[in-house]
Amino acid sequence: xxxxxxxxxxxxxxxxxxxxxxxxxxxxxxxxxxxxxxxxxxxxxxxxxxxxxxxxxxxxxxxxxxxxxxxxxxxxxxxxxxxxxxxxxxxxxxxxxxxxxxxxxxxxxxxxxxxxxxxxxxxxxxxxxxxxxxxxxxxxxxxxxxxxxxxxxxxxxxxxxxxxxxxxxxxxxxxxxxxxxxxxxxxxxxxxxxxxxxxxxxxxxxxxxxxxxxxxxxxxxxxxxxxxxxxxxxxxxxxxxxxxxxxxxxxxxxxxxxxxxxxxxxxxxxxxxxxxxxxxxxxxxxxxxxxxxxxxxxxxxxxxxxxxxxxxxxxxxxxxxxxxxxxxxxxxxxxxxxxxxxxxxxxxxxxxxxxxxxxxxxxxxxxxxxxxxxxxxxxxxxxxxxxxxxxxxxxxxxxxxxxxxxxxxxxxxxxxxxxxxxxxxxxxxxxxxxxxxxxxxxxxxxxxxxxxxxxxxxxxxxxxxxx
Numbered sequence: 001x002x003x004x005x006x007x008x009x010x011x012x013x014x015x016x017x018x019x020x021x022x023x024x025x026x027x028x029x030x031x032x033x034x035x036x037x038x039x040x041x042x043x044x045x046x047x048x049x050x051x052x053x054x055x056x057x058x059x060x061x062x063x064x065x066x067x068x069x070x071x072x073x074x075x076x077x078x079x080x081x082x083x084x085x086x087x088x089x090x091x092x093x094x095x096x097x098x099x100x101x102x103x104x105x106x107x108x109x110x111x112x113x114x115x116x117x118x119x120x121x122x123x124x125x126x127x128x129x130x131x132x133x134x135x136x137x138x139x140x141x142x143x144x145x146x147x148x149x150x151x152x153x154x155x156x157x158x159x160x161x162x163x164x165x166x167x168x169x170x171x172x173x174x175x176x177x178x179x180x181x182x183x184x185x186x187x188x189x190x191x192x193x194x195x196x197x198x199x200x201x202x203x204x205x206x207x208x209x210x211x212x213x214x215x216x217x218x219x220x221x222x223x224x225x226x227x228x229x230x231x232x233x234x235x236x237x238x239x240x241x242x243x244x245x246x247x248x249x250x251x252x253x254x255x256x257x258x259x260x261x262x263x264x265x266x267x268x269x270x271x272x273x274x275x276x277x278x279x280x281x282x283x284x285x286x287x288x289x290x291x292x293x294x295x296x297x298x299x300x301x302x303x304x305x306x307x308x309x310x311x312x313x314x315x316x317x318x319x320x321x322x323x324x325x326x327x328x329x330x331x332x333x334x335x336x337x338x339x340x341x342x343x344x345x346x347x348x349x350x351x352x353x354x355x356x357x358x359x360x361x362x363x364x365x366x367x368x369x370x371x372x373x374x375x376x377x378x379x380x381x382x383x384x385x386x387x388x389x390x391x392x393x394x395x396x397x398x399x400x401x402x403x404x405x406x407x408x409x410x411x412x413x414x415x416x417x418x419x420x421x422x423x424x425x426x427x428x429x430x431x432x433x434x435x436x437x438x439x440x441x442x443x444x445x446x447x448x449x450x451x452x453x454x455x456x457x458x459x460x461x462x463x464x465x466x467x
Contacts, residue, residue, distance in 0.1 A: 001445075001454055001456055001461040002041050002042065002043060002445075003023065003043075003445060003447050003448060003454065004023075004047040005043055005046075005047050005448055006047040006448070006449060007023060007447040007449030007450050008022070008023055008047065008449075009021065009022065009023055009029060009047065009065065010022075010454065010461075010463070011041050011043060011050050012041070012461065013038035013039075013041050013052065015037055015038070016033060016034045016035070016036055016037055016038060016054075017031060017032070017033055017034070017038075018030075018031065018032040018033075018034065018038065018041065018050060018063060019031055020050065020065055023447065023450075023452070023463060024452075024463075024465075026463065029065060030063070030065050032050075032052075032061075032063045032071075034052050034054055034059070034061050035054060035057060035059055035061070035073075036054040036056055036057045037054060037056065038052045038053070038054060039053050039054060039055045039056070040052070040053040040055070040083075040084060041053075042085055042086055043086075044086045044090035045086070045088065045089075045090045046090050047065075048064055048065050048066055048067075049062055049064050049065075049086075049090060050062065050063050050064075050065065051084060051085070051086055051093060053081065053083075053084040055080075055081055055082055058075060058076040058077065058079070058080040058081040058098075059073065059074065059075055059076075059081070060073070060074040060076075060081060060084045060093055060095060060106075061073050061074075062074075062093065062108070072093075072108055074093060074095065074106050076095060076104070079097035079101060079102065080097055080098035081095050081096070081097065081098070082096055082097070082098055082122045083095065083096040083123045083126075084096075085126075087105070087128075087132075087152060088128050088132030088152065089132065089152070091107065091108055091109050092105050092106060092107050092108065092152075092155075093105075093106045093108065094106075094126070096119055096122045096123075096126075100118065100119050100120065100121065100122060101117075101118075102115050102117055102118070103115070103116040103117075103119045103126075103137065104116075105155050114155040116137065116148075116150065116155075118139055118140070118141060119137055119138065119139065120137075120138040120139055120140045120145070120168065121138060121170075124138075124169075124170045125137065125138030125168070125170055125171055126138070127171055127172055128152070129173045129177040129196075130173060130174075130176065130177045131177050132152060133151065133152055133153070133177070134149050134150065134151060134152060134158060134173075134177075134196065135149070135150040135152055136148070136149055136150075136171045136173060136180055137150060137171075138168050138170070138171050138182075140168070145162070145163050145166075145167070145168035146160060146161065146162045146163060147160070147161060147163055147171055147180065147182065147194070147198075148160045149196055149197075149198075158196075159197050159198050160198070161194070161197075161198030163182050163192055163194070164190070164192055164200075164203065165182060165183070165184040165185075165188075165190060165192065166185070166187070166188055166190075167184060167185040167187070167188075168182060168184065168185070169183050169185045169186070169213070170182075170183060172216060172218065174218055174222040174225075174239070175218055175220060175221060175222040176221070176222040177196075178195070178196075178222070179194065179195060179222075180193070180194045180195075180196065181193055181216055181218070181225060182194060183212075183213045183216055183227070184212060184213065185212075186212055186213070186214065186230065187211065187212065188208075188212050189205055189206050189207055189208070189210070189211075189212030189213055189229060190203070190204075190205050190212065190213075191203075191204040191205070191213060191216070191227055191237075192204075193225075193242050201242060202237075202241075202242030202243075204227075204237065204242065204243075204244065206227075206229065206231075206233075206235055206244065207231065210230065210231060211229075211230035211231075211353075211355075211356070212229060212230065213228070213229050213230075214228050214230055214356045214358050214374075215227075215228040215357060215358050215359065215360055217360040217361070217362060218362075219362050219366040219369075220362055220363075220364060220365065221366050222239060223238065223366070224236055224237065224238060224239070224366065224385065225237045225239070226360050226362075226369060228356060228357025228359075228371065229356055229357060230353075230355055230356035232249070232250045232355070232356055232357065232373050232375070233247050233248060233249050233250070233357065234247075234248040234250075234357045234360065234369075234371050235247050235248075236248065236369075236385070245388075246388045248369075248371065248383055248390075250341075250357065250371070250373035250379075250381060251341075252340060252341050252343050252376075253338045253339070253340055253341070254337060254338060254339045254340075254341060254390070255337055255338045256337075256390075257390065258337065259391070260337065260389075260390050260391060260392065260393065261334060261391070261392045261393075261428075261429075262334065262337065262339040262392070262393045262395065263332045263333070263334060263335075263392065263393070263394045263395065263424075263428075263429040264332065264333045264334075264335050264339075264395040265330065265331075265332060265394075265395065265396050265397050265422075265431075266331055266333045267329070267330045267397065268328070268329050268330075268331075269328060269329075270328070270329050330420070330431070330433075332429050332430065332431070335395075339393070339395075341376050341379050341393065341395065342376065342378055342379070342395070343375055343376050344375045344376070344377065345375075346375050353375075354375050354377065355374055355375045356373065356375070357371050357372070357373050357374070358373075358374045359371060359372035359374075359403065361404060361405055361412075362405070363405045363410055363412075364406065364407040364408060364409075365410075366385065367384065367385060367386055367410065368382055368383065368384060368385065368391075368410060368412075369382075369383045369385050370382050370403050370405070370412055371383070372400055372403070377399035377400060378395055378397065378398065378399055378400065378416075379393055379394065379395050379396070379400070380393070380394045380396075380400055380403055380412075380414055380424075381393050382394070382412065382424060391426075392424060392429070394414065394422065394424060394429055396414070396416050396422070397416070398416035398417055398418050399416060399417070400414060400415075400416055401415050401416055401417045401441075401442050401443065402414070402415050402442065402443045402444050403415075403444070404444050404445060404446055405446070406446050406451065406453075406466075407446055407448060408451070409451070410425055410426055411424070411425050411466070412425075413444045413446065413453055414444070415441040415442065415443065415444045415455065416441075417440050417441065417442055418440055418441065419433060419434050419436075419439060419440065419441070420432065420434060420441075421434060421441055421444065421455060421464065432464075434455065434462065436460075436462060439455075439457050439462065440457050440458075441455040441456070441457065442456060442457060442458065443455070443456045444456075450465070451465065451466040452465040452466065
C-alpha cells in the first residue's frame with residue numbers, strides 16, 4: 001500500500017487489480033485491472049495518476065483516478081522490464097530493461113522514447129535531484145565506475161565523470177541538489193562527495209582492511225550526511241568541510257549520557273500468582289536470563305547472544321498464542337544505567353552478515369536520528385543531533401522490522417512483525433495493540449500530510465490516526 005503525495009488516497013495491488021481507497025474511510029475509489037500480477041505501484045506527483053509494473057511480462061500500465069477513460073500501456077517487449085518509476089514531472093515513465101541493457105524514458109505527452117545505455121543497477125544507482133532537473137545514473141564500463149548526470153528537460157547528457165570507487169554501491173543527491181554522495185560496496189570503506197559537474201569535493205575513508213559502508217542517509221536539509229558501517233558506528237559528516245564531526249557508537253552497555261532513557265518492552269502473564277516468570281519478561285541487565293523471580297528460562301532463548309536474551313522461534317510462537325488468548329499484559333519498563341543491550345554474535349563466514357548500522361531514519365526537521373545496529377536487532381537508538389548525544393534506546397522483545405518518523409512532528413513509529421505498534425516521542429515511549437486478529441505489522445508508513453500512518457502485513461494493511 002502506498003499513500004498518494006497529498007495523503008488523501010491509498011493505492012494497493014491485489015494480484016492483477018489496482019485498488020485505490022480513501023485514506024480516511026478506506027472506501028474504494030477506483031478499481032483497475034492489469035494484464036498480469038502487479039509487482040510495483042507508484043503515484044505520480046499530481047496524486048491522480050498511478051503506475052503499475054508487471055515485471056513478469058515486461059509491462060507497465062498507468063491509470064488516472066479521476067479520468068476513467070485515460071489509460072497507458074508500455075511494453076518493453078523482448079528486452080523485459082525489471083524496474084519502473086515516474087519522472088519528477090509525472091510526464092514520463094522510466095523503465096530499466098533486463099540485465100541492465102538500457103534505461104528507457106517514455107513520454108506520456110508525445111509518446112516518444114529516449115534510450116540511455118548501460119545503467120549499472122535497476123532500482124538503485126538512479127536518483128533524481130530534489131528540484132527534479134537532473135538524474136544521476138551509475139554506470140560501469142570497461143571495469144570502471146562512472147556517474148552520468150542527465151537533464152530531465154531534454155533527457156540528454158549534462159555531465160559524465162569517472163568516480164574513484166572499486167565497486168560503486170549507490171549514488172544519492174543531497175536534498176539541496178548541490179552535491180552527490182557516492183560510496184563503495186561493502187568490501188571497502190570509501191565515501192566520495194562530488195559536485196554535479198564532476199568535481200571531487202571530498203574523499204572520506206574512516207578505516208581500511210574491514211567491511212565498509214552499509215547505509216547512507218542525508219538529513220532533510222542536506223547539512224548532514226550519516227554513514228552507517230559494519231564496525232557498528234554511524235559517522236556524521238557536515239556539508240561545510242565534509243569532515244566527520246560525530247561518531248555514534250552502539251555499545252553493548254549503555255552508560256552515557258546520564259539523561260539517556262532506556263525503555264524495555266516487558267510482558268507478563270495475567271491470572272497467575274504474582275511474580276511468576278514468563279519468557280517475554282526478560283532481564284536486559286547484566287546478561288541475566290531469568291524471569292521475575294530468577295527462575296531459569298534459558299531454554300526459551302537463542303544461545304548465540306551476549307548481554308541478554310533474544311527470542312527463539314519456539315518462544316515467539318508460544319508467546320504469540322498466549323497473547324491471542326488475552327493472558328499477556330505488556331508494558332515499557334525504564335531501566336537504570338548502565339543497561340545491557342542484547343547482542344547477536346555475527347556469523348562472519350557467510351555473506352551479508354547481520355552486523356553494523358543498516359537502518360537510519362531522520363526526523364522531519366533533522367533534529368533526531370534513529371538507528372538500528374543489525375547485530376542488536378531488537379534495539380532502536382534515538383540520537384539528539386542538536387546535542388550530538390544519545391537520548392533514548394528502545395529494547396523490544398522481537399526484532400525491529402521498520403521505523404518511520406512523522407514528517408511533521410517528533411514521533412517515531414516502530415514495528416517488530418507483531419501485533420503492536422510502538423511510538424516514541426521526546427516525552428516518552430508507548431505502544432498500542434493492533435485491534436485486528438492475526439495482523440503482524442511488517443512495515444509502517446506515515447501519511448505525507450495528516451497525522452496518520454499505515455501498517456502493512458504480508459497480505460493486508462490498516463490505517464491508524466494519532467489524536
